[in-house]
Amino acid sequence: MSTTAEERRRTMLKTAMGPAIAEALSDPAVIEVMVNPDGRLWIDRLGEGRSHAGLRVHPSETERIIRLVASHVRAEVHADNPIVSAELPSGERFQGVLPPVSPAPCFAIRKPAAKIFTLTDYVRAQIMVPIQADALRQAVRERKNILVAGGTSSGKTTLANALLAEIANCDERVILIEDTRELQCAAEDCVALRTRAGAVSMADLVRSTLRLRPDRIVVGEVRGAEALDMLKAWNTGHPGGIATVHANSAHAALYRIEQLVQESVSVIPRRLIAEAIDLVVFIAGRGSSRRIETIAEVTGLDANGDYAVTTLSLPQLQSLS
Numbered sequence: 001m002s003t004t005a006e007e008r009r010r011t012m013l014k015t016a017m018g019p020a021i022a023e024a025l026s027d028p029a030v031i032e033v034m035v036n037p038d039g040r041l042w043i044d045r046l047g048e049g050r051s052h053a054g055l056r057v058h059p060s061e062t063e064r065i066i067r068l069v070a071s072h073v074r075a076e077v078h079a080d081n082p083i084v085s086a087e088l089p090s091g092e093r094f095q096g097v098l099p100p101v102s103p104a105p106c107f108a109i110r111k112p113a114a115k116i117f118t119l120t121d122y123v124r125a126q127i128m129v130p131i132q133a134d135a136l137r138q139a140v141r142e143r144k145n146i147l148v149a150g151g152t153s154s155g156k157t158t159l160a161n162a163l164l165a166e167i168a169n170c171d172e173r174v175i176l177i178e179d180t181r182e183l184q185c186a187a188e189d190c191v192a193l194r195t196r197a198g199a200v201s202m203a204d205l206v207r208s209t210l211r212l213r214p215d216r217i218v219v220g221e222v223r224g225a226e227a228l229d230m231l232k233a234w235n236t237g238h239p240g241g242i243a244t245v246h247a248n249s250a251h252a253a254l255y256r257i258e259q260l261v262q263e264s265v266s267v268i269p270r271r272l273i274a275e276a277i278d279l280v281v282f283i284a285g286r287g288s289s290r291r292i293e294t295i296a297e298v299t300g301l302d303a304n305g306d307y308a309v310t311t312l313s314l315p316q317l318q319s320l321s
Contacts, residue, residue: 011090013072016064020055021109025092031111032153035062037104044153046117047125050286062105066096066140069107082145091181104168112182119162126291127283128292135312136281137293140166143216143240154283156181156244157220169315172240175212177205178220184216202226203264206233219243227260228269235276250280250296254307274300274307 014022024033024043032044053058070077076174081134082098088109095106110320117125119133139146140163147242148163150156159182167174168186175185179195179202191212193205202219209217219226222245234241245260247253256279258268282294295312302308 013068013089016068018057018061020057024053025090025109025111028115030295031113033109033111035105035107037102037106039104040138044287046113046115046158049289056084059104062107063098063153066098066105066107068165069094069096087180089113093180093182095278106316110180113158113161113184116161116184116186117158117163118164122159122162122292127290132292132295134269136163139279140240141170145234145239145241145276147257147277147282148242148244148257149250149280150244150283151246151248151249152294153286155286156246156283159281159283159292160218160220160242160244161185164218167218167242169238174212174216174218175214176218176220177202177209180220183218183220187287197210203229206230209233210238214238215240216240221245223261224259225263227257228264231257231269231272231276235272247282249295250282250307250311251307253280253282254298254309270305270307271301274298278311281317 014025020041020112021033024030025077029045029048029299030043031136034042035057036042039058041053041055041057042050043053044050067088070084070315075084075086077084077098079098082101084096086094088094088310091112092298093110098105119136122128123130123133146163148156148159164185172187174187175191176185176192178277193209195202195205203226208224210233217230217238218241219230222230222243230243243254245256247256250260250315254273258274261268275297279300280296281292283290284293285291297310297312299308
């Protein structure tokens with residue numbers, strides 16, 4: 001499809017969503033647009049958090065938008081198939097739900113970052129302190145494998161992109177693996193791979209990546225059996241990786257990786273996990289309350305066979321940087 005036709009397609013779909021949603025999607029500061037079953041429109045802005053837009057969308061209009069997006073991706077959506085997941089032409093991630101799963105139609109649109117929030121920006125926004133930023137820069141330079149952990153909408157991918165901005169200066173070949181387009185890397189030698197529903201899984205991509213001569217392997221979000229392949233790759237000649245995972249603490253992130261690995265094998269390869277992951281960065285909170293709560297170093301296994309995890313204090317971070 002030509003650039004002009006693609007642009008026209010994007011504009012038509014955005015316009016069809018109505019002026020309020022179209023305006024929000026055009027705002028570089030907006031990262032998520034949500035319409036609840038009660039019709040209320042919520043906007044999530046980078047660095048500010050979620051707020052009510054002060055207006056409501058009629059259920060029939062919400063349903064029309066969901067059906068429009070489903071038609072755009074040639075999917076069916078109805079009472080027997082009430083959920084639609086799609087990527088909009090500009091790269092936004094769309095998730096729509098119809099009754100009976102929800103009391104009324106609702107959806108969320110997640111935008112890819114229009115601006116990379118750098119580690120310097122994190123310090124300026126008081127999400128991390130300078131010494132934490134310096135330690136992360138050094139970890140990237142030393143090709144440490146970094147696992148970014150946090151809850152939903154805590155900003156894991158945004159932080160991963162900040163780390164990728166540091167990688168861009170390292171003159172290395174970077175392979176990105178994800179299921180929706182969220183990672184951004186300015187490295188000259190960068191290959192971005194994406195899954196295809198029912199055809200190509202994350203695990204398939206990780207295994208394929210090993211034949212693409214990667215220096216660094218970056219996984220947008222680890223959520224399945226690909227965890228084992230990623231750990232093996234990180235631990236066998238491809239250090240310097242980054243991945244994100246849903247977890248409520250640095251330690252819990254390692255246990256979450258265990259659960260995901262068990263989708264491939266029954267026996268947990270705890271030593272492999274401890275050797276492959278060097279740092280766990282836990283980001284807590286949302287919006288203006290976001291903070292880098294923990295930077296923890298994984299040093300192996302303790303005498304009881306559990307993970308030896310050291311939460312790095314400011315003096316220890318100083319030694320890293």
